[in-house]
Structures are given as structure tokens and as C-alpha cells.
Amino acid sequence: MKPTIDDIAKKAGVSKATVSRVLNDKSEGVSEATRVRIKALIQELAFQPCAVARGLATGKSRSVGLIIPDIANPFYPPLVRGIESALFKRGYGLFLCDSDKDVGKEKEHIRSLLEKRVDGVILSSVISDCDCQLDLLEERGTPFVLLDRIIETRKGGAAVYLDNRRGAKIATDHLIRRGVSRLLFINGPEDLALSKLRLLGVQEAWNEGPGERKPIILRHGDYTATSGESIVVELLEETRGKPHFNGIFAANDMMALGALRTLKKWKIRVPQDVGLVGFDDVEAAQYVDPPLTTIAQPTFEMGKKGAELLLRLMDGEKPRKRIVVMEPRLVIRGSTGDITYSIGG
Amino acid sequence: MKPTIDDIAKKAGVSKATVSRVLNDKSEGVSEATRVRIKALIQELAFQPCAVARGLATGKSRSVGLIIPDIANPFYPPLVRGIESALFKRGYGLFLCDSDKDVGKEKEHIRSLLEKRVDGVILSSVISDCDCQLDLLEERGTPFVLLDRIIETRKGGAAVYLDNRRGAKIATDHLIRRGVSRLLFINGPEDLALSKLRLLGVQEAWNEGPGERKPIILRHGDYTATSGESIVVELLEETRGKPHFNGIFAANDMMALGALRTLKKWKIRVPQDVGLVGFDDVEAAQYVDPPLTTIAQPTFEMGKKGAELLLRLMDGEKPRKRIVVMEPRLVIRGSTGDITYSIGG
């Protein structure tokens, strides 16, 4: 077996308390001479303090849990990266939990993380009103940060999310500027708080912008390319292939890509016949034809900020800004082309 | 604070040894009556055994570490998902470590995981001869599985990887069948064992196939789209925009997408002028224009198999099959079209 703190203490001819002191870099309480001697011994024997024993003694595990709905969704990897890098810098480990978009699994994961005595949790919940999950965390007194989720009912909750309403508004404004007068808005699941905010943004732009426009055609997808496809197919079939819209805004890129694929299949030109805007700016967006105009989220930054906020909370700080709102950015590409549609056409 | 095993024991009027027994489902040693009583109490008080204390007592942390070069690389998410799901089923936690393609960080991560006393490690190393990292693990006696990496020098190492040679051969065979006579092979970094195997596969196909072919043009990229771009740009500039190749095989999809983008920019038609095959089958591959023909890897399965192999090792088994080789699959899409090129053209 590997050496323990006792081995070091014996070899150095001191008590383990002293070794513990140099291990934890306690500035006072150890003479320079013994400190050096002990450090050398630690080096020599390649001694690694057991984090488990440490955790039991201190009540801190120096690890945090992250729960996300689906790591295979291209939105999350940069987020995870941001989190991991911030945590790693501070010496924290990251437990990754994939809830598979299943509230039940999500709860199980929280339970399991609590058992593991993580010092904090970052949660990107599947549903918006994740109250019962949060209750578990609060009972334990485990700090947590909500990521990419609006915190509605909680009083003092911490969260990092994008200004989704503004993102939706920017996207819609852009389409309006391009002359889109009949908009298909493919929103996310209806019950998500996020979806409601985006709808507000779309409506705001649509009602306030200059010019004349038909009522918005609103549909709900589930963030998969397939759902984007089937929504557009259904609409096109209803009108025998002649689209009753000349602009589409999809709540994420995957649905936009699905829509794009369908449009091409039906020989509807993008952007000439229909302008298309997505949301997220996933990697694929720049490689499709035409490249997809989209609303970029600073995902890496969001992850980083979320982790930093959590670190603060775990340090016992009471940061005044417990809600961090990130700004969306419009990335204009070919799918809204240089074309301006005839207004009211 | 949360209840401990002592609280349960006292309330139940038994010793904590008994509680421990029902906690661990020891079949013998507890009467059905007390067992039921204790279980009820556990439920009632929402008692969760502390995994940290458990770990210290048993020497097992019920967690494993995963080290990958870059979670933002679309190749990894499905892999991680496969790993996580297999581990979760067995009640293991997963520490995610992103080495950022940096050998130094990779070693740090291993050290840190060892401190955390993980029961096992899954490593997708940045470099091929990761001997010193593995030494650390072997010293500790921590089981590990190499993922997507060939294990060359180790005697009894465990690993899961794709038959890369075969994948490269299949891709090249396909291009040959399409009539490609002058091949540009954009390989990965030259020093990777993986790259060597792929080169072997390409050469095998190229030399053994029917018909006549020019020597392979070999270049090395770093798996980024940008590197794919610049390699093709350089080649095209050399020959004033007239490509001296009519087929490209890239060692991953990102480089293939970079190549595709460049070809389009130079008005070279895919697949009519140049056929293009990638590797990995990332999500974007099916959405680009033309959709990318590519070699699919069963990444989710690889992750799953890797985790299962590790679980076996951690259980103390000595599985005879410590090397799992997965089969590549050719996915034919538009980038190698229905076109057959004129041979020797």
C-alpha cells in the first residue's frame, strides 16, 4: 500500500500533526528546517494525502456535481469545458451526471451527489420548476447554481443564463429588417420558462417593428432536428408546398437544420424564398449550405461564470449578484443572405 | 446536520453495526423484524449514508475518473454518454477531466484522481506512448482502460478502440470504387500510433485495389477544420487552383469539412471533381452540402464497452479479452455521390 501520513511522520521523526501542517501550508507553527525536511520526504516517498480521509475529517470533498440533460447535445460541451476549467484551477473535481432528459434520473443524481458529499452542485434542469430537486439541496445546505435555467420561484437562488428574450428579439428584428412579413416561429417545449421568454421577445419585435406583418405562426418542437423537419413538412403539406411564411426563427440550431433540410427537399430556396435563423451557434451551423444565421450564446463563458459563482458560494461568500445574465449575439450568415424580401408579399 | 448511522441506531434501539448490515444488504445476520424497522426509520429520517466515510472504511470510493483531450471535440460526447450510463447503472460516479490536449495537465489529472482514490480510470490519452502516466496508475494498483488509443508497449493493458486500419481501408476502397486515381490523404498528427495504422490501411487499399493509381499525396493535420482548410489551400495554390487529386480522405470529419469549405471556395465541385470521405460521422456531417461520406465509429458503444471492461477489472476479474476492437462502418452520402470518375484522368 501507499504511504500514509503516519509513515511520513515516523520517517521524519515528528508527529503527524506537524506533517499535516506542512501538507496544508499552514503558514505558522512549523520551523523552516522541519518543513523542508518533511517536504523532501513527501517528495521522496511520493506521498499523496488521501482525499477521502481528508474529506471525512474536514467535511469538504473538494468536488462538485454537474447535472445536464444530455452531453451529446452540442450546446453542453463548451459549457462543461468552461465549468471544468474553472473548477480545475481551484483544485476541485467534477462529477458529471447526465440526466438523459429524465426528471427521475435527475433526482437520483442529486441524491447520489449528496451522498458523495459534493461541496456544490451545478444544475441544468430538464424542467423549469425544479423545486423539489432544489429542496433536497437546500435541506442539506449544499450551495447550487442553476445554469441556462430561469429561477422563478426561489427567493435567493443563484443562476447564470442568457437573456433569452433579448436573443429572440434580436433574431426577429433581423428577420424583419430582411423584409420577412410572415414568420414561422419554431419554439421549444411550451412549458419551459425559457420558451415563454423567447416568445415574448419574438412578439415584442414583431409588434413594435416598422412595416406590416401577418400574425406569427407558432409551433413547438423538442429541440431535435427531426421535430424541426416534421413541423415544416406539416406546414408545407397543408399549403401544397407553397410556404405561407417567408421567414423562420427556430429556438435552436438543430431544429433550424431540420427545417433547412426540409426546405431544400421541397425546393424552397434559402434565403431567397425563406430566411432562416437558429439559436445556439453550434459548430455545424457554419458548415451547412447556406451557412446558418443564428444567435450565439457564450456557452464557455456561461460555464465558467457559473462555476465561479458556485465557488464563491462554497467559500461562504454572499455575493450580491447571484443572478448572472449573459448577452446573446447575432451571427449573420448565408441563411438570411443579402436578400431583402418584398414586404407584405 | 443530517442524521448519521448513530442516530438511526439509537432511534431504533440497536447498535450501528446492525444498521450497517441492513444498509449493505447483508443477507444474513439481521432478523426480518428489525430489518423492516430500520428500513422504515431510514426512510423516515431520509438518512443517506455518507459515501466519504464509507470510502474511508472500505477503501473504495465507488467513483471512476475519465480523462479526455477535449470534450468540445464532437467525437467525445457520445463516448462520455456511453461511459456515464454504464457507470450510473452500477452506482458509480464519474469524475470528468479535460486534459486540454496537454500532456502536463493529463498527468496532473491522474495525480488528482489518484488522490481522490478513484477505483478506476478511463484514459483517452493525447499521446500514444503514455507510459509514464500509466506507471502512476499501475503503482497504485488502480485499474485502467485505454480508450480510442492503441496500447503498444504494455503487456497486460486493457483497451477499447476502433479498427482504424480497417476503417481507413474501407474509406479508401470506397474512393477507389468511385474511380479515384489521385488521392490526397489528410492524416492526423504523424506521431500518433493511430495515424500510422490509418496510413497502413490507406496504403493497403491503394496498392492492392484493381486499376491504376498515382502515388498518394500525404499530409498531416491536427484534426481541426482549419488545418484541413490550409492543407487544401496550399495544395491548390501550388497548382494554380487545378487540383492534382480527385479524391480526399481525411482522418476526421472536421478536417474534411475544412477541406470541403475550401473546395467550394475554389469552385471545385464535390463530388463531381473531387470525392471526399471523412472519419467519425459527427452530427454536422449529415447537414453539410453535399452531405459527407464518412467512416462512423460506434462511439457510444465504445464508451459503454470501456466502462464495462473497467467495471470488470475493478471487480477483480481477470477478463481474458482485455482488448476490445470495434468495427468501423462506411456511411455513404453525397460527397462521394453517384459519380464515377474517369480512371487515370
Added chain:
DNA sequence: CTGTTAGCGCATTCAG
């Protein structure tokens, strides 16, 4: 500056 003494919360002997 340093050693001694207690736990942290649980599993695991060994007696009873």
C-alpha cells in the same frame, strides 16, 4: 514551534 488527543461516519472483526 510541536506533540497529544479526539473525533469525522462508517464497515468489520470478534464475542456474546
Added chain:
DNA sequence: CTGAATGCGCTAACAG
């Protein structure tokens, strides 16, 4: 079938 005792490896008072 059950309880008391011991230790996992380390930190944290408290003495000296």
C-alpha cells in the same frame, strides 16, 4: 441474530 471494539487516514483543538 446482535453489540462492543477497532481502525480507515486525516484535521483540529488543546496543551506543552
